Amino acid sequence: MLRAALREVSTALKEGRVSPTELCQRCLSLIKTTKFLNAYITVTEDTALRQAEESEKRYRRGQSLGDLDGIPVAVKDNFSTAGIETTCASNMLKGYIPPYNATVVQKLLDQGAVLIGKTNLDEFAMGSGSTDGIFGPVRNPWSYSRQYKEKCGQNSRLENEDSSWLIAGGSSGGSAAAVSSFTCFAALGSDTGGSTRNPAAHCGVVGLKPTYGLVSRHGLIPLVNSMDVPGILTRCVDDAATVLGVLAGHDPKDSTTVQDPFNPFELPSVIDVSKFCIGIPKEYHIPGLSSETLAVWSKAADLFENAGARVIEVSLPHTCYSIVCYHVLCTAEVASNMARFDGLEYGHRSNIDKSTESMYAATRREGFNDVVRGRILSGNYFLLKQNYEKYFIKAQKVRRLIANDFVNVFNSGVDVLLTPTTLRDAVPYVEFIKEDNRTRSAQDDIFTQAANMSGLPAVSIPTALSEKGLPIGLQFVGHAFQELQLLTVAKWFEKQAKFPILQLQEMLDHADALSHQKISLFS
Template sequence: MLRASLRQISLALKEGRVTPTELCQRCLALIRSTQVLNAYITVAEETALKQAEEAEERYRRGYVPPYNATVVQKLLDQGAVLLGKTNLDEFAMGSGSTDGVFGPVRNPWSYSRQYKEKVASRSDSEPENSNWVIAGGSSGGSAAAVSAFTCFAALGSDTGGSTRNPAAHCGVVGLKPTYGLISRHGLIPLVNSMDVPGILTRCVDDAAVVLGTLAGHDPKDSTTVQDTFQPFALPSLTDVSKLCVGIPKEYHVPGLSSEILAVWSKAADLFKNAGAKVVEVSLPHTCYSIVCYHVLCAAEVASNMARFDGLEYGHRSDVNKSTESMYAATRREGFNDVVRGRILSGNYFLLKQNYEDYFVKAQKVRRLIANDFVKVFGSGIDILLTPTTLSDAVPYVEFIKEDNRTRSTQDDILTQAANMAGLPAVNVPTALSGRGLPIGLQFIGRSFQEKQLLTVAKWFEKQVQFPMIQLEEVKKYDNGVLQHQESASYS
């Protein structure tokens, strides 16, 4: 039942073949049996069960939830059950979900039959982190939770790829909507001008269902567009002969693995053989995108993190020698090295003597990047097809050898430009690597053309028939010893 789509499970609920409480209990049970993934920070078991009971009552007398972020509120208004909060990099600053205060998220595919058949098995006496791979980030917990069947959909955020990156590594669909289509009210800001709530599901149809619930103007967020959003059901595309697919040549970046390149090329051939027009296009300023992003990101982080001063918001230090010392201790204790580093960099870029050379120039480059997309789509291109990540998910022990900034630069390089331009983009799981790990490809569409974007993604999803994860035995790490936990095996 946990493998069903949102449409299928919604029908089952309406027809009474399963109750919200039964469904909630199954999700919670699987969450408990997959704790080793570290996907959830908090499992709100009592709250979830209470909401499930209230959801059953909703069919009879309605349900009014408490205050929440707009995206959460909209889901609750439609009878969704909130299972818990998922794990992520601290303040969403990372690309591996390895820098959070609750520890790293483990990729469910680390415990799949497909992966274990490809790598040498290790004994329980070996170090915990010797074999499992990262979930991607920053919304790694959400991607891992969906991938492991512990929930049907999850929310993330996407500032430079934080929804699409973990979606690619965990073998799920990750949608970054057009900037302004979904309310940011309640989303802790990282880069206000690029942040968007992201959607993670196991199929494209489900992403469209969630989008239909979340999209639309919100008076509490002045950046949301005021045009009325009409939810849509995705058609089953059978003819792609009128479709023009662009392949940006600048996305052949250094570090792109041969496996990703092969999957990308095969996907382009798939469209071409089906009758679509596939052409190489140029986005000449893409190569400057990641540098531009780091300047703008740090500058906005410095501004946004200023609110966490220990007086009104966030952690407050016990140091009370002076206001200045309290501030310094509070922010040293309350932020990890990654967050502190971005704050310091941002304040440097925003200094009066540096403002024009860094922040203003970065904004000008951002406009050039956005204009590149306008020109390409204006030339008759309907959709862009690119890789999502440079490679499949890497082992944790390899990932942490690089510092956060270096890793983010590498991992966001293929996703970040869409944020600069505010365009919708979606990761679609495409194939398994030689190690038995997911490889995803990214589709980028025109602004506010999510229906076209997801329709093409759905057609592609049907063609590639990405295999469902086959979870084997999941183990729990406890007191320095790997212990067997309840087996989670699926056919």
């Protein structure tokens, strides 16, 4: 049952073949068994069991709230949850308990979903590996797949110095690992430059970034207001569409949400892709793209063409400026957003009280890690009076050119763009940390951040296994507010790809190995 799709589980709950409490207990048990993944910061066991019991009562009365009633879900720990600690994996917010739920969290609860825990991330969602938070890095569940262990020459019981475990991607790595390891059926991430799609690709799950303005940001602790979007992580495209139907819609508490009504949709079971035009951006053939990812991308294009779709090469000419433009705008907004953490109103406050200025400085030095402080300093530099026009305003103009590139391509008749999600499959942690956070993010966000700057919907679909037996994901980018079309194409492709989901037993075998040894999470 833990491997089933949302609607299958919902049907089983309605028919009484499994109870919400039993389902919740199974997920909680598996969270404990796979604790070595470090996917969760907070496991809300008591809350989840209480919600599951309430769901069970509704089912007995024949009053199900919908397809998510009784379904265990997880939430990235940068979404506010009433009465439940929300840390952003930072000392600055450690111990912070919000008095309210983020709108997307409340919508899930209103549909009867069971909140099973808050997931791990890079501090304040600044990173691409889920390695830079105060609670330690997230381990990719595929580190323990049979194929990968065989390629790495691992035995069934790993040695104490296990240097081969893989990053989960970031910054929503905990959410992706939670879905990939079957401890929940769906999870919320956030996506500012690829933070939902990147870990989805590395963990072999579906990662959807909706159109900016379609889903409320109220209660999502902001990173970059003009790009942040709540993301959805599931194990199949149909599940992503189901969750989107719950979350989307205008929110009076978020003025950036569009007021047009959103009609939830069900994806067709029979899809004819011959009516679609698929665009392949020529600028995305870049140095650093692995030969395996390139081959998978090419085969995917052939798959569409052989099915009758029109596949054409397109140009996004300002792509080469995109990642630099993104980092100027990102750090500028980070500097602005992080200014609220001054030690006066909430969050960490230093004991140093020599002066107001010294308290500010000490609070931010103690509360933020090097990555966050570095982005704040960069952003403040770009926003200096003498630099404002040269960097920030110029970057805004380049952002408009990048957005116009997409408009021009879609106006030419292209329905969906097909690109890689990441340069390559997941890398071992020891290899990943050789580069600094800024360099890693520039590499890992190269294919994803342009959709955020343009406000477009995009989804990463697990496509194939690399030679090492690790997931390779491809990205589809669609017209603004055309999630139905985007996910229809993605569903067709998902069916053709027939991606093999991770075998649950392989992780459980590793959990058994851990029960006989002490393996440091940081080894």
